[in-house]
Amino acid sequence: MPPAGGRNALEVEIRGKTFRGADGEAVRAIETIAFEVAPASFATLIGPSGCGKTTTLRIILGLDEDYEGRLRLPDEGHGRIAAVFQEPRLLPWRTVEENVRLALSDDEAERDLDQLFAVLGLAEMRSRYPSELSLGLARRVALARAFAVRPSLLLLDEPFVSLDEQTATRLRKLLMDVWSARPTTALMVTHNLREAVQLSDRIIFLTERPSRVRGVHDIAKPRAERDTRWREATLSAIAKRYSGVL
Template sequence: MLELDIRRKEYRGVSSPLLAVRDLKLCLEAGRFGAVLGESGCGKSTALRILAGLDPDYEGEVRRPGEGRLGIVFQEPRLLPWRTVEQNVRLALPQPLEGRDLAPLFASLGLAEHRDRHPGELSLGLARRAALARAFAVEPDLLLLDEPFVSLDPATAGRLRGELADLVARSRATTLMVTHDEEEALALADTVFVLSPRPARLLGEVTLDRPRGARDAGWVAERRREIERLRAG
C-alpha cells in the first residue's frame, strides 16, 4: 500500500514563501498504477519528490510499499554523461541484483544497440528509454515517473507509452506517474488522482476498471467528462 498525506509543503522563497501543496492525501494499492493529473506548476512534481524521499522538509506522512526500493524517472533523463547507457543502468542496481542480465530489458526498450553509447550521443527519446531501463532494472517496489513523455514527438511518445505499459504489466511495482496529459493518464493508469491548481490538493479520483487494451474513444470521452466534473467542483 502506498500512502501519501502531505498536510503542508512550503518553499521558503527569497521574498515570500510559496505554498506548493496543501492537504494532498492519496492511497494506492500495492501493484497498481496511479496517475497524478494536474496542470503544470500545480505542485505535483513537488509531491513526487517528497514521495521519493528527496525532500524531507514538509508536514505530513508518507508510506512507501514493500521495502521501499525506488525506481524513478525524472522529467529530464538525468543520466551520468561520462558513463555508457549500460554503466548508467548497472550503477543503479542494488547489491543483490549486481551482475544481472540486462539484455531482455534493453531489448524491450529498443536499447540493444545503444548500451555502449554515452548519453550525449542519444536522442531525447533514447535517453528517456535509458532512464526507464534504469528504473525498471532495480526491480522497484515503488516506481515514480515525472512526466516521462514530455517534449517527445507524438509518434515517439506513443511507442514509448506502449513499451511502458508492457513493462509495468510484467513488474510488481506500485507505480505513480505525474502528468498534465489527460489522454496519457487515461491510457495507462488504474486510478487517476485529479489535483487542483496550486497549492495542490486532491479534488477526487477516477477509477479506470477497464483493461488497457479495451479503452475505446467513447469510454475515454466519458472518463474525461468525469475529470471535468471533479475540476468544476
C-alpha cells in the same frame, strides 16, 4: 517472494507544505493532499502548474522532509524506490549499459538484463554513449535503469514531456510492456489527461496552489480494451466533472 508492488499500498498524507519564495515571503504550496495507490497499480497526479505535484514526488522520495503529514511506503519503506525524471540524467562518459547497471547493487551488478533491453528496444544500443542517442532513446535508458532495480515503488515526473506525439505514444506502450511484465506500484505526474486515461488505474486531480485533492477517478477497464471510442467517452465524462482539465 514478495509481490512486485509491495505488500501494502502507498499512502500519502501531506497536511501542509510551505516554502520561501524568491522575495523571502512564505508560500503555502500544499494545503492537504491525501491519497492511496494500491499495490501493483498505476496512478497519476494531474493539476495546474505549480500546484505541488513534483513537490509531492520529492517528499515521497525523501528529498524534502520539511512538511506536515505522514507517508506509508510499499513494504514499509524497505523496498527499493526508482524514479524517472523529465531529464534522463545519464552520465555522458558511460555507455547505455553502464548507465543502467550503475543502479544495481554490488551483488546484482552482473545480472542478466537482456530481456529488459529487448523489451525497451535497446538491445542494439547497449554500447552507445548518451551523446549518440535521441531524447526518446535516452528516456528509454532512464526507464531501463529504473526497472533494472526491480523497485517496489516507481515514481515518474512527466517522463514523456517535450517529445513529439509519435515518440511519446511509442514510449507509453513500452512503459506499459515492461511494467505489465512486473507490475510495481507506480505514481506518475503528468499534464496530459489522455496519457493518464491510457495508462492509469487511478487518476488524482489536484487544485491550484495551495493544493488539495479535487477528486479521484478510478478506471477498472482493462488497458487492452481501452479503444479510441472508450477513451473519448471517458475524456468527455471527466471533462464534465472536472472543468478545465482538458
